[in-house]
Amino acid sequence: MSDQKQDGQNANPAAGETNWSRRQFLIGSVGVLVGATAALFESSNISKAASLIVGTQVDSGATSVYQNDYYYIPDQMTWRVGTxxxxxxxxMSPVHFHEWMIGRGGFNTAPNVYTDLDVQFNEDFWDGVHVTILEANGVDNLAVNKAIVKLDVPKGPWLVTQPGSGNFSPTMRPGGNIKLQFTVPNKPGIWQYGCFVQGFVHYLDGMKGTINILPA
Ligand SMILES: [Cu+2]
Known part of the structure; x- marks a missing residue:
């Protein structure tokens, strides 16, 4: 890109039509490339595109889930029981809080943008699952629900253990991160994840994904 900028700056206006056309072509090409990349990001299709290229890969060990306004990368994962x-x-957002709930069986409220803040899945993926928190920075709250949580970090004011606080879900401040260690429980099948900060607004804007859990 910088080469082409240089090219443009050094272009001699007296050089004539041919050189000018070449500049236009270069600028146009860069524009198309940038546009295509932006579209890819905006529609959060990166992981879909990647899975088309590399096939369905089982995630194991260390992996990352990025929260953006308003989508996750990846938005599709494949886990295997016992991994x-x-x-x-x-x-990744510089301004917005985001959470990560995993569940299935529908929601406790109907999806619409006007609903209250108590949105959760009917079945919480994390029920009875042992989770160790290895790292926690910029956590707004961590609703424990029925997960069995062990902390490898100092207990912060963000830990919410009382019942009725919704599905197990870390809610991150802008720029925050949390590292969860667990073994994929024996709950095969398709699971959904989503962010229900501000009710269904984030979710309906695209902040959701799917985990396919394969049997052991
Ligand atoms: Cu969100």
């Missing part, structure tokens, strides 16, 4: 996982959940 040890370390998921680093990273909020």
């Amino acid at each position: 040890p996982m370390i998921v680093n959940l990273q909020n």
Whole structure:
């Protein structure tokens, strides 16, 4: 890109039509490239595109889930029962809070943008799952629900253990991250994840994804 900028700056106006056309072509090409890349990001299709190229890959060990305004990267994952996982959940947004709930069986409220803040899945993926928190920075709150949580970090004011606080879900401040260590429980099938900060607004804007859990 900088080469082409240089090219443009050094172009001699007296050089004539041919040189000018070449500049136009270069600028146009860069524009198309930038546009295509932006579209890819905006529609959060990166992981879909990647999975088309490399096929369905089972995630294991250390992996990352990035929270953006308003989508996750990746928005599709494949886990296998019994696999040890370390998921680093990273909020990439400079301004917005985002959470990560995983569940299925529908929601406790109907999806619409006007609903209250108590949105959760009917079935919480994390019920009875042992989770170790390896790292926690910029956590707004961590609702524990029925997960069995062990902390490898100092207990912060963000830990919410009382019942009725919704599905297990870390809510991250802008730029925050949390590292969750767990073994994929024996709960095969398709699971959804989503962000229900501000009710269904983030979710309906695209902040959701799918985990396919394969049997052991
Ligand atoms: Cu969100």
